[in-house]
Amino acid sequence: MAELLYRLGRASAHRARTVIAIWVSLLVASGAAFFLFSGELEGGFSIPGTPTDEVTQLLAQEFSGMDGGSGAVVYRTEDGSELTDEQREAIVDRAERAADLPGVSEAVDPFATEVERAEGAAELEEGREEAEAGQELLDAARAAAEADGTLEQTAGAFEGQQAELDAGMERIEQGEALMEMSSELGMVSEDGDTAMVMIAFTDQQMDVPQETRDAVMAVFEGDPVPGTTVDFNSDLAQSLPTLFGPAEVVGVVVAAVVLVVMLGTLVGAGLPLLTALVGVGIATLVAMSLSGVLEMASVTPILGLMLGLAVGIDYALFIINRHRRQLKQGVEVQESIGLANGTAGNAVVFAGTTVLIALLGLNLTGIGFLGLMGTMGAVAIAIAVIVAVTLVPALLSLIGASILSRRERARLAERASAGGATAAEAVRPMSNGSALLRAAVAVAALVVVALPALDLRLGMPDGSSEPTDSTQYRAHTIVEEEFNAGSNGTLLVIGRLTGGPDEESAELNAERDQALIAEEIYAFDDVAAVAPIATSDDFAYAAFQVVPVDGPTSESTERLVHNLRELEPIKGTGVLGVAGVASGNIDISETLNDALPTYLTVVVGMSLVILLLVFRSVFVPVVATLGFILSFFASLGGVVAVYQWGWLGGLIGLENSGPVLNFLPTILAGILFGLAMDYMLFIGTGMREAFVHGAPSRTAVVQGFRAGRSVVTAAAIIMISVFGGFVFSHSVMISSIGFALAFGVLIDAFVVRMLLVPALMHLAGDAAWWLPRWLDRLLPDIDVEGASLENRHLHAQEAEKGTESEPELADSTAERS
Template sequence: MARWLYGLGSRAAGRPKVVLLVWAVLLALGVTGFLAFGGTLSAQVTLPGTPTAKVVDRLAEKLPAASGGSGTVVFHAEDGAALTAAQRAQVTALLQRVGRLDGVAGTVDPFATTAQRQQQADRLAAAKQQVSQGRTQLTAGQQQLDTARARLTSLPAAQQQSAQVQAQLAALEKQQATLDAGRTQLEQQAGQVDVGGRLLAVSERLRQVSTDGSTALGVVRFTQPQLEVTPETKDAVAAALQGADLQGVQVALSQDLVQEVPEVFGPGEAVGLLVAAITLLVMLGTAIAAAVPIVSAVVGVGVGVTAALSLSGVVDMISVTPILGVMLGLAVGIDYSLFLLNRHRRQLLHGMPMRESIALATGTAGNAVVFAGLTVVIALVALNVTGIGFLGLMGSVGAFCVLVAVAMAVTFTPALLSLLGTRALRRRERAFYERHDDAAEEQRRAQQLQEAAATAGLRPMRTARAAVTLVLGVAVLGLLAVPAASLRLGLPDGSSEAADSTQYQAFELTQRYFGAGFNGPLLVVADLAEPVSEAGQAAEQVRVAERLVQQRDVAAVAPVGVSDDRTLLAFQVVPTGGPTSESTEQLVQDIRALPEGYGVAGSASGNIDVSEQLGGALPGYLGLVVGLSLLILVVVFRSLLVPVTATLGFVLSLFATLGAITAVFQWGWLASVFGITTPGPVLSFLPTIVIGIMFGLAMDYQLFLVSGMREAYAHGTDARTAVTAGVRAGRPVVVAAAVIMVAVFAGFISSDAVIIRSFGFALAFGVLVDAFLVRLLIVPAVMHLLGRSAWWIPGWLARVLPDVDVEGASLERGSSSGSAGSSSSERTPA
């Protein structure tokens, strides 16, 4: 690989304009493909085959009217007073206009619904009174009949046999039959009134106008299921609602009505790139050189992301998928290009010819970049083994963007360096490089001797210091990991949006005036063994509704509909807790656990199912990544304890990162600093993605630092001194690369979308902890304490394992230029 990359770098340096033109064409093709074939991105996370998805499919088959999507619009009087008659009329007219839009099945007018409910309650009250009056009349009539019958039957037997008395008795029996028929009819009416009253009782708290009359909940019903409603339809509805001129009325739309795709690049990301640029400028000392990694990364991101988005027309892709590609493409793209650039500059200062230096940097540092990139790619592609479609797609897109970043580093960067020539150096270094007299050569040899002397004079760290560093480092990581024990997974709702967003305002107003459960009602389906009769339908609905309302944390239950074959009943269940609350999660489980076998759907139920499936896949994926980590590192370092050390360090930094995520996003620590409006469960697929990305990045820095230790040890340096040599050689570039990654990831924390914000925080914190605490402190301390045993490997295993030359050392030894051989301090990170 190293020799092939050497030739690739040489060819790229020889024909730089051709290489740059090829990448320009690829970028143009990506942009063209996106514009021509790109589709819409979904803002919702779903999984086929979940209990919620099965209920939705059954509703679509049996009760299509209840399977259509819907969204809530909140109308609130800005002065806090009750909505006036004129304002109510405006709201009604607006909802009627929205109901006529394409893709909208209709709307629910909160005032009409409230009036109908009141009329129903009035009719029930009147019917109860009629029943009561009827019973009173029947009782009085029965008493009259009984009195008359008693009078006639008390007559002498001879008189009773008279025709007149017999006729009177017959008339009394006829009146009794009429009275009995009336009583039967009245009891039937009483039964209907009782059923209606019981249904009204279980849905008593289900209202659409607040008790003070200041807030109303309208509903927009779509013709298609929620996940199939097109963005165009949602945009049209949102435009009609938000563009209406309702005097003194605030209009807020729920999350189900707003189709928002996070921006790929915003002010926060620009600040992150600026910090990366400053870091590069400080490290490299010249703006031209500092621009090389940034230009390489930006072009690579353009190629990778636009190519991925070109498939969004035929592949369902959630909105965060390309953002992940941007994050990774920028971060690793800058770092990988920096590794080659740094190696090339050092070689130039040792007198290596320009093209030879570019080729050798590509063969050595590029070899390490390829290997490092492949570790990230493998970890991301492995997300497909979770069996979760959108997660595997996110991993595949991220892996593709990393592959593009690797390709950019070993082709685009060498071509750009060739065009820049000596301008990649500082001005004084350029002058020194261009000198070819004896004095300059002597100065170069003196510099090499000084570096060799500095390396020879290295001393190992003190054992006591290593022990204290290890104990304190592990203690800090353990403390950071404590909150992870209470980690809850979920998907964001309106409460997690920005405080000035319409979704947050709708959520907050609904919770304040109606209750948290109105933000995420459940749809419960009851399958009947036998079709229910038309006469018994209401009674069956009451039976199921009362069964549901008896469950803990249920605020109200209302019938939604009955299937045409009368074998399926649907109900709306309003929980007392919000969509992401633990009580709602438990309620879903409780309803599903009932022996009647009820199904549950709705946004809250769907979020719970997605989170549970992702949480179930997490341990297996973590085990796969850990096992992969051990296998790769055993091959690279030909050691057993070094891989174990590296993997344990990765696990420590991972749980510390999960703990920090839990503390900030779930517990609400420093919520105002990170723009968190309402703490809640951690994004359900965040831990899985973080595992894949952090594994790859952690192995990058591990390979760089420990390979330096291994090379020093292999050249005869004492094992503990070799640790110091490796750290000294790798620390400057590791620090710069880590700062760049943290800056790029942190730039996404300012995003308005909570999903992007949580990803930015998790990856920035994870790199910060892993690079500076684990790789630069804990790992060297452990390597020092292990000493020579760190490099022990059984003889039979050493014979079986391939000899992986990660840094292209064989290529370096075979270089035709004697000055080309760089010291260990010049190694480029993997």
């Protein structure tokens, strides 16, 4: 691989303009594909086969139109006064217009619903009065019959009338009980200043087109009702995050500053940024162009953008840094480009492959949207690697020696005139006490930071997590204040009925069963209201609307969903089914949580194998993998503390805390694994190479650390800057992913790879490089850093010059990263 990359680098440098033209053409073609084939991104997530999905399918079969999505429009008077008749009529008018839109099955008139409720209560009261009057008449007639001695002859008639009265009273009591249980299901607030218009769509929640949502909102927002405000809940007004904003630009600017400081020239700093933007531009446009044929979540291309930008800069930096160091050693420009591509580029390919494998491994979870995220991220990584080993050499060829600053070129000329001699830097290993202290501090810090992860709760963002100035947040807050917290995430419950031998008896039994099921549901402490809303045509199923006491992301609502699914209200009919947005999000979170251990096992196993091949050691892979596990859980701990507990949230503009994004731990595991392996390669291979070339094991640790620390530090700061730019996104999904990746890189690069690993390697001594002989014979020889390539070509170059090459080779070996 090293020789192939050497030749590829030389060829790219020799045909630089052709290579640049190819990449520009690919960028233009990707842009054309985007404009021609891009489709609509999805605002939500779904997993087929979950309990919610099964109930939704049953609803589609048994209840016409009830499997569709929904949204809420919330009106409120500006001065807090009761809605006037004119305002009510205007709201009804807009609801009727919305109901006529394509894709909308119904827009519920909130005032008509309240009138129907009041009329129903009045009918029940009237029925009770009539039943009580009838009972009095019957009791009087029975007493009169008993007095005149005719009771025995009329007993049958009296029993029949009593049975009718009892049945009527039972129905009235059932109706009153249902009325009481559904009292919290109002659509107009008690003080009359707020009304909620419920919108029902023909498509399922995740399939409602954005243009349909926009059309509904335009009806209410485009023609405002005087004296009122109107807001839309998150089910209706989905806010799709933007691909790139001011905060992300700041992150790139910080990365540019780091590059200028490290490379010393504006040209050198601009090159990694340029190549990364080309690669991420192609990857993002390709991903967006596929959105027309694939159901792609809005976060998918943004994840690719994050990764492509961060690793694109880093991978280019690794090659440029190696090229600059070789130029300082007197290597000719074209030869240096080839060598940098064959050595650092070889490590880039290997490191990129680990990230790519980890991301593609997300498909092993069996979760479609997560696998697609991993695949699109892998595409971004693959393009970043190809750009690094082709476009970077081409641009380096055009830049020539200008990649070095004037001062560096002057020093190089002075060194050449002085015969090229350099003073060797004295290397002293750390003390055992210092190593023990470093290891103890690192492990203690990681464990403390990871502790909040024990309280990890997964979920999906709702209206409460939106910015406070957003319509979704206002709608969520108003509904919670005026109605009930659970009204922001009502549940749709379906239960099987006993049926009957004929339609009439099945209908009568359905009324009784509905009341019984409702009572069983209402008995839960976590239920605020329940109401039957429909029965299937054959009276085999009944559907209920259930309002939890707390919001859709609360622990009590999650507990309620599980309790309802375990409830069999009528013996022999089976347990209840639960659907709805809140239920669906709970199912997705649990499915992802169940898949995480398996995925982590795969990632950890892969880590051990990869590191075993690279370092030909048993100790190093174990230490590196344990370090990854510590950094992963420490990253999760940081996310829980900030996004779930709300600690220091104000510093990043986080206004409301809540559960952690349900797919974040799985995404974090895959990406952080790949990045951790990057840093381990660029730190650890220098240690191994120094040891192989004869340095004592503990001295080799210091040599390898010094050789790789500058480039790893710069690379980590760049990644933290790029990922950190996304922390300030208005979307909690994007913000939490950006924070997790930035914090994870910070922990892994500076605490694990640059503090813990060197300390443990020092304490292990020669045992760090022990490998059983039988295993040594089985493992292939993977020269990740391309040392043999360097020796081969540098020896040849020095032989042509007729000079001695050993001093430069020794210097090159000592500085290897």
